[in-house]
Amino acid sequence: MDTLLKKAKAINTVEDACKLLFDMTEQNQNIIEAVSFASEYHKHQFRKSGEPYIVHPICVASIVCAYGGDEQMIISALLHDVVEDTPCELDEIKEKFGAEIEHLVQGLTKIIEIRGEKLLPSTSDERLIASALSFRNILLASISDIRVFVVKLCDRLHNMLTLDALSIAKQKRISEETLVVYVPIAHRLGIATIKNSLEDLSFYYLFPEEYKKIDEYISQSQQKFQLDLNSFISKIDTLMLKNGFIYGDFEIDKRIKHHYSIYMKMQRKGVSIEEVLDLMAIRILVKNPIDCYRVLGILHQNFKPLLSRFKDYIAIAKDNGYQTIHTTVFDDTRIFEAQIRTFDMHKTAQYGVASHWKYKGHEGLNPKLSWLNELKTQSEVGENIEHMYELAKDNLYSEDISVYSPKGDIYHLPRGATVLDFAYAVHTEIGDYTKSAYVNKQKTPLLTELKDGDIINIVLDKNPVLRCSWISSLKTTKAKNSMRINCNHKLKELNTKTAVNILLGIFNIKYRNLKQVLKSENCGQNLYKSTLNYMHLQESVYKLKKAILRSTKFLPIITPFKKYQLKKQVFDHIVLYSPAKYSKVILDYCCHPKRGDEIVAFKKGNEATVHHKFCSSASKLIDAHEQMVYVRWTSLKPDHYKLIVSIENKKGSLASFLLFLAKIDVDLLSIELDRSENSHTDYFALVVELPEKSREKLLQDLNQKYKIIEFMPLDDAYKKL
Helix, strand or coil, rough: CCHHHHHHHCCCCCCCHHHHHHHHCCCCCCHHHHHHHHHCCCCEEECCCCCCCCCCHHHHHHHHHHHHCCCHEEHHHHHHHHHCCCCCHHHHHHHHHCHHHHHHHHHHHHHCCCCCHHHHCCCCHHHHHHHHHHHHHHHHHHHHCCCCHHHHHHHHHHHCHHHHCCCCHHHHHHHHHHHHHHHHHHHHCCCHHHHHHHHHHHHHHCCHHHHHHHHHHHHHHHHHHHHHHHHHHHHHHHHHHHHHCCCEEEEEEEECCHHHHHHHHHHHHCCCCHHHHCCCEEEEEEEHHHHHHHHHHHHHHHHHHHHHEEEEEECCCCCCCCCCCEEEEEEEEEEEEEEEHHHHHHHHHHHHHHHHCCCCCCCCCCCCCCHHHHHHHHHHHCCCHHHHHHHHHHHHHHEEEECCCCCCEEEEEECCCEEHHHHHHCCHHHHHHEEEEECEEEECCCCCCCCCCEEEEEEECCCCCCCCHHHHHCCHHHHHHHHHHHHHHHHHHHHHHHHHHHHHHHHHCCHHHHHHHHHHHCCCCCHHHHHHCCHHHHHHHHHHHHHHHHCCHHHHCCHHHHHHCEEEECCCCEEECCCCCCEEECCCCCCCCCCCEEEEEEEECCCCEEEEEEHHHHHHHHCCCCCEEEEEEEECCCCCEEEEEEEEEECCCHHHHHHHHHHCCEEEEEEEECCCCCCCCCEEEEEEECHHHHHHHHHHHHHCCEEEEEEEEEEHHHHHH
């Protein structure tokens, strides 16, 4: 494959491109007509490098051939840009090449990707939306035909091979999209050759200095690596022949790990390239699965293994079809990774889902594509595309772990998945009704991160259990999506009840009376919006006021119309909208609501008590129809400050200081101790949340009792959070 990619990268004439294509596949009439058709439509178009545009689709078709693409895939690769970039219509393709090719070209055309002049800063929200939209459209276009995925990956691979002609800014943006959109798809489809090539090419453009350092180290050490690998392979070759294998029954390949995988290992472990243990790797291919275990025995009997690096993906295959035994062993002072697999497993590992076109009758394991349906469901839920993209990334490109049910059923989850993720992986209802859990027979919190080989037993409740504040702590798409759907239903119900209780507080009437008016005015359906928008609440108040005025039953309690005009009242972090005047807002300590949380507020005389919307205490008060008030966080965040203060090192000093902060209404976000040497003084570094109007008072009050070493704003840092 490397040889083909080098040829494709160097080609810049139509003649050379056609020669490459027809070296890869037979010159049948349909493919020749497709080349001619695409050439005619692209004849006046040129790439940034100056070569005729048609060179690109012909090279893409050649790469598709290398992955065993059928005739329809090859033709769709040749035609993949004609609809988007030329006057050609899909109907013309259907008429000339048939409905199947039209369907594939349509799927490829729907995929929106980064184009020359549409580049945006990588940190911008628009950039995220563009990547998310690209990801979503690739997904939706490919669900009905996985071949669209494969052709699009080959298209992106050739684009990356020829990225030199573009500006540095475009190289970086396209490489970013490749890493976050295309590499995860190649990974999930098990196409390691495309995945590794896209990673290294993206790495080259995104981090040129880091790439250069790794490349220079490998180049300088190449001779030593090859000698070490040859020596190790010679030993294994001899051992296998001694233990009953014969030439022809096995092959041993050698390799140096690819640049991006080395870089990621350095980042994960925080080490230099010299400290990466297993840069050198060999791959032993045998005929039968049982032979893989014979080879493993030979290796472990003759070389000391690093047991922490042992993985058996033959007994427990990955979801993308990958099957291999991984082990890492010492040979004298050198360390080698060894992969052991059958010839069929090797085909699946290299070509993934494409191996079933490339190798007809291939007996390798089919990659599981159930994740496609899960992501399709997520897309159909109607969530915004950035959220869908976030979930899809978690589902597509994460290292898997294997865990077990008490009956021994295997579940593959992304690394970092929690006990509750497992519950949802078993079944949606299991997740919804999960009460508690045992991991390896030990009672364990539901947000505990699982490890490879864990056995999980779920204990169910009689009723569904909502944990809406946990959504961001979950890892899998299925768990997040299921919980979000349940919480959205609950939230709408809660908002409706809250809106009713706010109206009770405004009109100061009994619930049964208000319920009658709501029914007569048919206000129930959209009432929940009054909790979300104070203007909608004001409209509801006007409408209901008139209805109440028409009812003689409520006339005695009616006050002048202006009494029901909502007035904005600001209390540091909280804004109230109410006809009545409030003197104070209290954040209830039973649920500790924090900025950004969903909140509600209850009337207590001329005070308002704020709770988290999903607080159990608040839920009881809402169900009891306690009078409430419209409340939300202020739109502007309070300023954040770093404060370094010295406190005498004696018993009770810190407690007194924290109590003092509470009395002057300062919210403490974090605190760290830095004790000076040979001193009885402690220096505390604090981050506090402080409204602008309270800043001077804080400094004045603090200076009277404590020594302030430093006081500086952290606005910019926090605004990026």
